Structure formats: C-alpha cells, structure tokens
Amino acid sequence: MSEHTANLGHATVNRIGFGAMQLAGPGVFGPPADPERSRAVLRHAAASGVNHIDTAQIYGPDVVNDLIREALHPYPEGLVLATKVGGARDAQGGWLPDGEPASLQAQVEENLRSLGVERLDLVNLRRFERDLPGADQPALADQLGALMELRDEGKIDMIGISNAHLDTVREAVDLAGVVCVQNAYSILDRTDDAIVDLCRAHGIAFVPFFPLGSAFLAGGGPKRLAADEHVGAVARKHGVTTSQVALAWLLAQYERMLLIPGTASVAHLDENLAVGEIVLDAEDLARLDKVAPAG
Template identity: 40%
Template sequence: MATPTSLTYKIGGVLEINRMGYGGMQLTGPGVWGDAPERETAKRVLLYAVESGVNFIDTADSYGPHTNEVLIREALSSHYSDIVVATKGGLERTGPNQWPVNGRPEYIRQTIDGSLQRLGKDEIQLWQLHRVDPDVPIEETLGPVADAVKAGKIRHVGLSEAGIADIERAQTVVPIVSVQNRYNLSERSWEEIVDYTAERGIAFIPWYPLASGPAKMQEKIGTLAEKYEATPAQIALAWLLNRSPNILLIPGTKSLKHLQENLKAVELDLSGEDVESLTAY
C-alpha cells in the first residue's frame, strides 16, 4: 500500500470529483434535529469548502429533517454546475437522535420528490438509500428509485450500511455506484465491502471517518501526527485516502478551523510503512 495515486474519483465512471468531500450532517441542531443554530456561519462553512476545491457534498432528507438540504440550496445553488450534491432517503425522524427506517415504496417516492424540491434541482446526481429496511424487500424499496432514474430525476444510485448481498440484490433493480458504510481506523467491520466495491468500480464513502479508536491506537496516531506535523484527524483522513482509491471522504464540521485542517489531509504524504502500521491495528 502506498500514498494515493489520485485524489480524484469518477462516480459511476462519469462524475469526476475530488476525493476530499464534505458531509453536511453537523450543520443541524442537537441530535441532528432542527436547523443549524448559527445558520450564516453554516453557510460560510459550506461556501469555504467549495471555494477550497471541495466538489462533493453529502446530505440527507433526514438531517434536520429537511433543513440541511434547504441550507445547501441557499448556500451553494450558484455553484451547482461545478459540484455534485449527494442526498439520501429512507429514514424518518420522530425526534432528536431518532431514526426509524422506512423503505416502503410510497415513502421512498415522496422522499425523492421532496429532496428535489428542497435542493432546488431537476436531477439528483447521487441518491442513496439511507438504510435497508428489514421489513421491506430491497427490490420493492428501489422500485420507485429505478422509476426516478428513468424519469431523469436521479442520475446515480447508492446504498448505505449495506452488505454484499444487499448490493447484489439492489443491482438487479438499478445500477449501484456507491456504498456509504461506517468505517474508520477503529471500525473495520466493513473491510470486505471496501475491497468488494474497489474491485467493481463502486465508490466507498465512509461515514464517521475521524474516530481514532482505543488508547493504543491513539498513541500510534499521536506519534505519527508529531512525525508529520499534522493533527490526529489529518492522519486518520490521510490513512483512509491511502486505504483504497475508491474511498471518498465526507468529514463534516461546523467549524471553519476544523474544515481547514481536514482539507489539508490531502497534502500528507504518508509512507507505505506508516500506512501499513495503522492498517495492522
């Protein structure tokens, strides 16, 4: 394993983006409930990200709910021709930190139309199923998604928290170009999916990318941070960029300072030995 050979990736083989993106979830209230408390600051964070070269923004209809998509439209609609906005559907919100799954086709159809309206778009470049509903066959859930693709409302489709069987069943309904699962230095349960997607030209988008794990790993990360004159978060992000060329990063923050730090992770040239030492934990 070596340092990343490319800092760009083509989603679906056509949408070329920078692999360091931005996730909008933190631009909401406590428990991902309600609008961003400091709305103008949130807009400035989004604008700074795009002006700094970020051209992949991740959101979901459930963030707020709904408020995050509206915020992105207000802050970034003038940049829509230059960026890819990915959103998700398939979760309901009943209160702070509450996320009931709903994969019923009629609900999915509503979420797609709602996201289009809130984002102010005619087409969603990447729509992702936020969770697979255990009570609804994924083929049924994705029926209205396939219809939306045919109607020009959605260009590409992805999944979140999905295994190989989910991906393969979904592929019988509509092409899957991305998988967004929880993955970071300490959470490696989806290692097989990282490799599976890489082999098939599917983007892997880790959520919660900055977790640094147990004390033993934090000590190792701290040592490398000193070596490279970087922050632990930058080391964690740089490792993900090196882990596989299909990994797209969407670290989120409401702080301009932390955003600036995160973006600098692409400049870190980790040695192959250091990457392997982290991978081995």
C-alpha cells in the same frame, strides 16, 4: 484524473468532500444556533474546491437542504449533491425506517424541492438492516425499483446504497448498478473490509461515514485515535493531527475512497481538506496496521 480526484459513477469529484449533517442543530435536529455560520462553511467548502456534498432532507429535518440551497444556489458547475432516502425522524429527533417504495419516491420529491433542482445527482438508499437486525424491511428489489423508475424519469441521475450488509450491496450492484456504498468504516472499524474489496472489484466508490470511528465508541473515536501510540507516532512524523492521519489512512486504502468529513467550523474544514496533501509511506501504513480495532 489526479490522485486527488476519483470517479463517483460517471462524475469526477475531489476525494475529500463535505458531509453537511452537522450543519443542523444538536443531534441533527432543528436549526443551528447560527444559520449564517453554517452557510459560510458551505460557501467556503465550495470556494475551496469541494465538489461532493452529502446531505439529506431528514437532516434537521427540513434544515440542511435549505441551508445548502440558500448558500450555493445556483450551484457551481460540477458540484455533486448526494442525498439519501429511506429514513424519517420522530418528534424527539429519533431515527426511524421509512423505506416503503411510495415513501421513497415522496422523499425524492422533497429533496428535489428543498435543494431547488430538477434532478438529484445521487440518491443513496439508506437501509436499516444493521440498526434493526431481524426486523421486517421492504424488499430491496422493490426499493431499488422505485428509485430506478425515478432515474428513468430523469429525477435521479445515480443511485447508491447505505448502511448495508455485503449480500445487500452485491444485490444492489446487480439490480441497479449502484455507483457507491456509504457505510461506517475507519481505522478503528474495519468490519467492512470485504465490502471495500467488492467495491474495488467493481470500480464502485466507497464513502465512509464515522471516518474517525463512531462517536458512540467508549471514549469516542477521536479520543481513541489521540490515545493510540501508532497513530500518534505517524502524526508526529508528519506534523499533523491524529484525526488527519486517520483520514489519510482511509485515502490510502482505495483510490475510489471518497471522504465526506463533516464540520460546522471553517477552520476544521480547512484541516480536513489539508489531509489530501498527506502522503503515507509503506512504513506508516505498516505501523497503522497495528492499530487495534475498537469494540
């Protein structure tokens, strides 16, 4: 295994994958204006060696999975398609919890149908405990139990956990042997340092979303990165963008940190994939440690 690859459960994937969410229409709702452009991005990703694509039936909904199937089926050998369950969309595109065990199983069936596969490589259980603190949610054991039944039936290969607190991740490891955690994490938001440490201790992959900081931050994550003197200095040293530095910083944190930056542009995709060639030295990392967390 090279420095450019890592284990995702029992699979070996390139550490820079692709998040397909942005291939849907604005707000991840409805179809894109140019579906063929989206399919071209997916084909370019696969041709460039991307073998970890993150998706979900609720992206659109009923849009992104169809684009992936149209662009890439029959799928290249070794491609890991990761999807997630636990949420739904309302008529205006709002995100809603939908995590009852029977619904999770129905969502798995929808993902199987739309992706055109008999088994899903990886299913992440999306929790809403961070979005809706204090709200009633189905018991984690019941949710994981429903997914484990489908794993036993051969409809799911691996299970992960998403948007979860430390105690939830710990319980998911114990109950279901989850292979990855998908939470918000970036140089601007290190709230989940303890969860990264837990993943490191158990050899579990960590897959950060909002890798450039949430777009909901004041000024937006990429704009804050561009304005940061420390990130800017490292970017100038290496002749790269501040966003590329932020992604390279993530790779340097943990050997099983797997990136899934999303884009609807082939040129931007190539820029993201080039991050794997950036080697941050101790001086760079010490300087980047001075970046003030947002919020």
